Every structure is written in structure tokens, then in C-alpha cells.
Amino acid sequence: MDAEIELKLFMQSQHNDLLVKLLNGMSDSTPQNITSLTNKYFDTAKLQLRSWKMGLRIRKGENFTEQTIKTAGTVSGGIHSRPEYNVPLSQDKPELALFPKEVWPEEADIDALQAELTCVFETNFTRQAWHIYIEGSLVEVAFDVGKVIANGEVDPICEIEFELLAGETSALLHLAIEVAKHIPVRLGKASKAQRGYHLAGHLPAIALEQIDYICLPTDKSLSKTLEVLLETGIERWQVIEALLIDTNDIVQQAKLWSQLRACVRLLRLTLMQFGLLNSDVLTHFDVIEQKLQFIEPLQSLSLLLDEPQKLLGKRIDKTQIIPLVQQSVNELVLNQRLSCLWQLPEYGQLQLALVELLLKTANGSHQLVDYPELGLFANHLQQDSWQKIVDLMPISAAMDSLDYQQVAQGLDESILVGFAYGELYQSDDREAFRAPWQDLALGIQTLGCYQLLAKLTEQSEVDISDWLQDKEASLLFAMEHSRKSALNNQPYW
Structure with a gap:
């Protein structure tokens, strides 16, 4: 043998x-x-x-x-x-x-x-x-x-x-x-x-397992936690790749691209949290993040294809609007094939750097003796993530659509920190705290959808500019109310 x-x-x-x-x-x-x-x-x-x-x-x-x-x-x-x-x-x-x-x-x-x-x-x-x-x-x-x-x-x-x-x-x-x-x-x-x-x-058929929160090691070992986070991110990245190859449905592709980017961001956050993000690996992450910028408009427009009734209501001209959106989404997907990503030298270099870090972690090469126990470590990460959100969108500030677009990545990363360590906390308190922020993330995507619709219909015979302004104003009012209430909520950690 x-x-x-x-x-x-x-x-x-x-x-x-x-x-x-x-x-x-x-x-x-x-x-x-x-x-x-x-x-x-x-x-x-x-x-x-x-x-x-x-x-x-x-x-x-x-x-x-x-x-x-x-x-x-x-x-x-x-x-x-x-x-x-x-x-x-x-x-x-x-x-x-x-x-x-x-x-x-x-x-x-x-x-x-x-x-x-x-x-x-x-x-x-x-x-x-x-x-x-x-x-x-x-x-x-x-x-x-x-x-x-x-x-x-x-x-x-x-x-x-x-x-x-x-x-x-x-x-x-x-x-x-x-x-x-x-x-x-x-x-x-x-x-x-x-x-x-x-x-x-x-x-x-390949299936992407639904994970509400990552299952952390029972012994609460920091080294083992790092290993689990790295292995989960690398494994899901490869599964999502395989699904993207086999999936023709545009809406499903948009969701998969979002999840692929979430894996990449979670891995970057993990390395940063454990002090393992060197300049070369950070450059690889930055190149790939830049290449994935098309995901924002793809996410936003796919909301309309996924639930046209919810976003367009009873508008009689929806049969004219939806083909415009479909064409734009198709162009985004066709212009951003996986093969384009695979041509980036940084793509494979990053994957291999992550596998090397995983191997070193599994072999005990990373000495994490200066870190506190996992519960305190997670509390610190949650608090740091929360403070960044407070700084990005202070309760005293009034935020418009552009302001929300600019904080989208910071909010996404804060939600990912909670995803990585969420199982350590009581579910009721955790979900009550996280729900409004997840709603805000969806609201930001919807605002993006309205803005893209305005551009798509500018040169067409469909005039929905006044309607879009009303929808955006109404959504912004609701988001501002939700944000200020969420900032007053007691953190669960």
C-alpha cells in the first residue's frame, strides 16, 4: 500500500x-x-x-x-x-x-x-x-x-x-x-x-451547504479556530467555483458571486484578526477585490429579477423595464466569467498562500500564546467591528443614498465577523441585534437597484424618474429610522 x-x-x-x-x-x-x-x-x-x-x-x-x-x-x-x-x-x-x-x-x-x-x-x-x-x-x-x-x-x-x-x-x-x-x-x-x-x-448535483454560523471547535482553542475558519473559507470557495461553472441561472449566479466574495472577505478578515496578513497576501486580496467590483450592480439588479412584483409593484410598464434589466445583468455575467479571474496570477497565488497558512496552523507552527481565550478574543473582534460601524454612520449624521453605498463594504465585513463567531453567543440576543443591520445591507442593495434603473431607463421610452425618486426617498426614510434604532440597541457580546 x-x-x-x-x-x-x-x-x-x-x-x-x-x-x-x-x-x-x-x-x-x-x-x-x-x-x-x-x-x-x-x-x-x-x-x-x-x-x-x-x-x-x-x-x-x-x-x-x-x-x-x-x-x-x-x-x-x-x-x-x-x-x-x-x-x-x-x-x-x-x-x-x-x-x-x-x-x-x-x-x-x-x-x-x-x-x-x-x-x-x-x-x-x-x-x-x-x-x-x-x-x-x-x-x-x-x-x-x-x-x-x-x-x-x-x-x-x-x-x-x-x-x-x-x-x-x-x-x-x-x-x-x-x-x-x-x-x-x-x-x-x-x-x-x-x-x-x-x-x-x-x-x-453539487450543493452549497447552508451555514448560519461557522461551527467552531468545542475546546475553544484559538489555533483550532483559525484552522476551522481557514478550512471553511477555502473549501466553500472551491465549491462555489464548481457551482458557478455548472449554473446557468442568472439570479443564482448573482447569489453565488456574492458568496464567493464573502469567502474571500472572510479569509482576509481572519488573517488580519490573527496577525497573519502580510503585504504580499494583502496585495493578492486587493487585486481580487478590485476584480469583483461588478458584484454590487449584479446583486442590485438581480433583486429585481428575483422579485419583480416586490420592487415594481403594479406598474404596467414592467414588461418594458425587466428586459432592460435582464440585458444589463447578462452583460455583467458574460463580461465577468470565472476564466477572467483565473487569468489573474494573484488568484492562484492567494489560494496557495492560504493553504500554506492552513497547513502551518494544523502543524502547530503558529504560536498564538499572546491571545486571550476564544470568548474574549471574539468579544474584542465584535466590539472593534461594531465601533467601525458607529464611526462610519454616527447616530447624529443624516445619511443619503451615496453615503450608504460608501459604507456597504464596512457593513458587509462587520456582518461577516458576526457570522464567524456568532455561535458563541445566545441566539435570541444575537439575532435581535443583527437583524436590522442585515436589513440595512439589503436596503443598500435596493438603493443600488433604483439608481441603476434610473440609468437604464434614461435612454429608453420608459420614464420612471419621479417614481424612482419617491421609492428611493421612502426607502431612505425607513433605513434611517432602522439605523438609528439599531445604533441604540445593546450589543450581545
């Missing part, structure tokens, strides 16, 4: 030649043979192996055929660790009896399983590999280009795998970070097998 420890990165094919040149030119790099590999993955009609969290594959190269079974492993941030068993084979069909008996669950009937096996999907690719020594460790870098094939459907493969052959896991990250300095990459969450099962229609 081998314990496979690897880091996977996805990249775009226009950078293939640059990657090969980079890896060939690295010191202590030994190029390996370029091989064409065909891989058939097997399971039963009822996906018995999948239910046991096992994967069965036959791989064929020019001079070998082998069967591999991988058992349940772990993924932390982007590091995959999974036991695997490899056995040489002389035919194109698996022979389960060749694997050690301890591989199988006690209830497994190997003969029955063998009889029911069928090929579910294939992954065929060309692999170019290098052995690279770094920091006293040996890493195999495999660059795979090809395709996943299932049910007549094809999904392209263009990925880099860093597998630890000997030494420390940190070497995988340091080598990947070096690659990311030269080539735009992103973390690869889904294995080829997962992509194959998905393409074959044997995996349920």
Missing part, C-alpha cells in the same frame, strides 16, 4: 508551453518520460465502490497495465491524502482477488462484486512528468492534458499534480507556489474520478 499525498492545480491550456519550459528550467529537476495513459474506472450498477468511498481503475501505458484501488482519504485545503493499492495486470478487466483482503469492508462479497463490475467512464491523457528535489524533499510533478469521457460527453483535462515521493508535505506547496508565480493556476478540488462520476451522471 502507498499513501498518496498530492496537491492538484488546474490551469488553462494556453499556458502549456510556458509550464513545460518553467519545469524543465528548474534546478534539481529531472524530466521523466512523456507517456500516453488510458484509464478505465469500474463500479457496479449500484455504485457499490463509490458508496464505500473507493475508486477502482485500470491504467494502461505503453509497456504496462495495472489496476489500482484507492480507499477513503482526506482533503485539507488543497492537499489530498489517500491510501492506494497498485497491482500489475495482464488483462483489461479488474481482478479484485489480487488486492489484499484488508482493503475490503467486512461485509464485502468479492466474487459477487467482481461479477457486477462495469466500466463507468474513462480518463485518457498525455502525462509529462518531472522529479524535482526541493528543500530536501522529492516531488513528482505530473502535467496531464487530455479528457474525461462518459456517456458520449467529454470534459477536458489540463492539470498539474504535485505528489510527494519523499520528505515533507510543505515541499508540495512551496513548489506549487513557485509555479504560481509564473503561471495562472487555481486549486483543483475535484479528482479525475470525481469528474468522471459527475459526467456519467452518477453524482448528485
